[in-house]
Amino acid sequence: MGKVIELNADKCSACGACAVACMDQNDLDVTEGASAFRIVRDLEGADGGYEYYSIACFHCEDAPCISACPCNCLKKDEEIGFTVYDNENCIGCHSCAMACPYGAPCYGKDGKMIKCGGCAVRVKNGLEPACVANCPTGALRCVDRTECEEL
Amino acid sequence: MQKTAVAGFGCAGYHAVRSMREHGYQGEIDVYTDTQWAPANPMLTTYYICGKLRREATLPFGAIEELSQKYNFHIITTSVQKVLSEEKAVLLQDGKTQYYDQILISTGARAFVPPIPGHESERVFSMRTIEDADRVRKILEGREIKRAVVAGASMVGIKLVELLHARGIHCTLVDMAPYIFPLAAVPCVAAEIERRLTGMGVELAFSKALKAIEEDGQRVVFADGESISCDMVLMCIGTRANTEIADENIKVNRGIVVDKRMRTNMQDIYCAGDCSEGCNLQTGDNQIIGIWDNAARQGETAGANMAGVVKEYEGNMLHNITHFMGMDFIGFGDVKSEGEEFLYENKEKGEAFVIRVKDNKPVCMNFLDSYGASGVLKAYMINKFGGAGRQMDSVSKVRLLNEGIPEKLINFLESNSQEEDVWEK
Numbered sequence: 045m046g047k048v049i050e051l052n053a054d055k056c057s058a059c060g061a062c063a064v065a066c067m068d069q070n071d072l073d074v075t076e077g078a079s080a081f082r083i084v085r086d087l088e089g090a091d092g093g094y095e096y097y098s099i100a101c102f103h104c105e106d107a108p109c110i111s112a113c114p115c116n117c118l119k120k121d122e123e124i125g126f127t128v129y130d131n132e133n134c135i136g137c138h139s140c141a142m143a144c145p146y147g148a149p150c151y152g153k154d155g156k157m158i159k160c161g162g163c164a165v166r167v168k169n170g171l172e173p174a175c176v177a178n179c180p181t182g183a184l185r186c187v188d189r190t191e192c193e194e195l
Numbered sequence: 196m197q198k199t200a201v202a203g204f205g206c207a208g209y210h211a212v213r214s215m216r217e218h219g220y221q222g223e224i225d226v227y228t229d230t231q232w233a234p235a236n237p238m239l240t241t242y243y244i245c246g247k248l249r250r251e252a253t254l255p256f257g258a259i260e261e262l263s264q265k266y267n268f269h270i271i272t273t274s275v276q277k278v279l280s281e282e283k284a285v286l287l288q289d290g291k292t293q294y295y296d297q298i299l300i301s302t303g304a305r306a307f308v309p310p311i312p313g314h315e316s317e318r319v320f321s322m323r324t325i326e327d328a329d330r331v332r333k334i335l336e337g338r339e340i341k342r343a344v345v346a347g348a349s350m351v352g353i354k355l356v357e358l359l360h361a362r363g364i365h366c367t368l369v370d371m372a373p374y375i376f377p378l379a380a381v382p383c384v385a386a387e388i389e390r391r392l393t394g395m396g397v398e399l400a401f402s403k404a405l406k407a408i409e410e411d412g413q414r415v416v417f418a419d420g421e422s423i424s425c426d427m428v429l430m431c432i433g434t435r436a437n438t439e440i441a442d443e444n445i446k447v448n449r450g451i452v453v454d455k456r457m458r459t460n461m462q463d464i465y466c467a468g469d470c471s472e473g474c475n476l477q478t479g480d481n482q483i484i485g486i487w488d489n490a491a492r493q494g495e496t497a498g499a500n501m502a503g504v505v506k507e508y509e510g511n512m513l514h515n516i517t518h519f520m521g522m523d524f525i526g527f528g529d530v531k532s533e534g535e536e537f538l539y540e541n542k543e544k545g546e547a548f549v550i551r552v553k554d555n556k557p558v559c560m561n562f563l564d565s566y567g568a569s570g571v572l573k574a575y576m577i578n579k580f581g582g583a584g585r586q587m588d589s590v591s592k593v594r595l596l597n598e599g600i601p602e603k604l605i606n607f608l609e610s611n612s613q614e615e616d617v618w619e620k
């Protein structure tokens with residue numbers, strides 16, 4: 045069990061509202077060198093048409109970033125299954141970035157890992173993650189893993 | 196009641212015990228450890244020496260006493276002398292024998308110090324355990340150290356250079372190999388790293404064989420007759436798997452040979468971590484892949500199987516990451532394999548990315564200061580070696596584009612086409 049944030053690429057228009065909401069929610073100042081948790085981008089399809097994507101951590105069920113971290117900074121949130129972290133002992137080694145098949149871990153300007161934690165606190169309080177709450181097209185949804193076909 | 200022994204409690208041992216309990220193992224677990232300071236992460240020693248981590252933080256999962264309550268096991272602080280595989284017993288230092296239903300060997304590895312004359316001096320150090328770290332800390336705090344020789348241009352060696360250099364100590368990095376990271380770096384990436392190191396004032400002495408350490412650790416003598424004077428010597432030549440506890444029935448090469456379920460050739464004897472030889476996906480051979488994540492996954496797999504749940508770990512490819520002196524180096528695959536080499540550089544960002552291709556498959560990749568794409572490409576390579584042949588998905592492509600990997604290269608990886616002009620050589 046556990047929750048995931050799911051993207052329906054057909055609905056996404058790459059407007060970037062989710063990324064802005066995410067930076068706001070997490071106090072990410074990308075001008076100061078922090079990397080953004082959520083990236084939004086278009087992708088040219090094989091037929092020449094464009095698809096739009098908004099991606100961040102997928103909160104993998106068997107998350108490879110967790111066992112890769114030499115300092116045990118990452119773990120599964122027991123209640124909602126998001127991949128959460130405590131970076132107090134993070135040494136900024138980038139092992140988590142190398143282990144993640146989606147390149148999701150980010151780093152703050154102090155060099156320590158930061159990443160999408162699924163807005164776990166919001167979700168525990170019955171709210172949507174910031175990105176989901178701010179998506180104007182309904183492309184992003186926070187659902188139980190079992191409901192999510194794509195992953 | 197069923198009884199299990201775990202010999203050695205590092206990363207692999209810890210994950211095995213955790214996994215056994217999480218997979219519902221109800222029996223008794225005896226954990227044998229030759230140190231109370233467990234389960235420790237050896238790679239954090241240098242961070243502890245420089246003060247970046249507290250001593251306790253070198254135990255990433257917490258202290259052994261807490262863990263023994265959480266996962267319900269007995270701590271037996273004594274070294275195992277032998278695993279008697281037919282009797283399924285462990286022979287202890289005091290000559291006593293204890294019998295079990297199954298045994299895990301997770302004794303890891305040790306730093307290898309070649310027995311050259313003078314290696315026993317108090318000014319000669321190696322790095323793996325907390326005691327090693329304490330020794331180095333003590334000499335750095337106690338005596339005036341101006342010059343150090345670090346032998347072994349490895350991932351461990353470079354971390355020690357970083358540590359000493361930051362304290363204003365003049366370092367000479369020595370290796371038999373002709374360039375830095377000989378087991379992971381392609382020559383052009385190694386050359387760039389060396390250029391940067393030299394620029395920072397680190398001296399490099401490559402293609403040099405150590406012959407002796409003289410003057411009580413204050414002179415290093417090479418086979419060619421040259422010598423360097425110094426105040427301390429750090430030996431990071433390599434590691435050796437702790438396989439001696441396996442008895443003669445257990446199959447051992449450089450490490451103890453295991454299958455995908457971490458079983459040795461002897462029934463009910465398992466092995467995981469740096470002491471084991473799992474599958475190298477690239478070659479299909481058994482090989483020690485001595486990295487933290489691999490030890491964790493092997494331990495986890497052993498634990499599941501010891502709890503009676505069939506679980507396989509396919510294996511891994513050789514890979515390394517090291518972050519030092521403002522640089523990031525990542526190497527994937529077998530650097531010794533031949534192939535055509537292509538370099539992609541983003542001079543503006545100072546990033547470099549090299550890929551070596553043979554028969555239209557990447558056999559080796561290097562990244563300098565461009566870790567962002569490494570996760571996607573690692574998964575891609577492992578998939579390729581594993582024979583899954585899965586297409587690169589859109590999300591991976593989005594990430595690669597975002598990290599500035601050229602579209603042409605992505606198309607190549609996706610299609611395995613033979614387009615020659617894909618590359619900027």
Ligand SMILES: Cc1cc2nc3c(=O)[nH]c(=O)nc-3n(C[C@H](O)[C@H](O)[C@H](O)COP(=O)(O)OP(=O)(O)OC[C@H]3O[C@@H](n4cnc5c(N)ncnc54)[C@H](O)[C@@H]3O)c2cc1C
Binds near residue numbers: 203235240323350485
């Ligand atoms: C300085 C340094 C830097 C490193 N850097 C990296 C890195 O950047 N990235 C990376 O992935 N990996 C790195 N590694 C490798 C990584 O630390 C190992 O792969 C990992 O710790 C292996 O875990 P393990 O459990 O197999 O073995 P160990 O951690 O060696 O644990 C084995 C345990 O068994 C105990 N033991 C041994 N023999 C006996 C016995 N007979 N009886 C009882 N107990 C015994 C040992 O004392 C030890 O506690 C580094 C290693 C070092 C030394």
Ligand code: SF4
Binds near residue numbers: 109143144147149
């Ligand atoms: S960081 Fe990567 S590996 Fe970890 S849970 Fe997120 S997507 Fe999965």
Ligand code: SF4
Binds near residue numbers: 117131138
């Ligand atoms: S960068 Fe930090 S969180 Fe990531 S693996 Fe290294 S120590 Fe762990």
Ligand code: SF4
Binds near residue numbers: 056059062097182
């Ligand atoms: S807010 Fe919604 S539509 Fe806009 S980029 Fe994000 S996911 Fe796409």
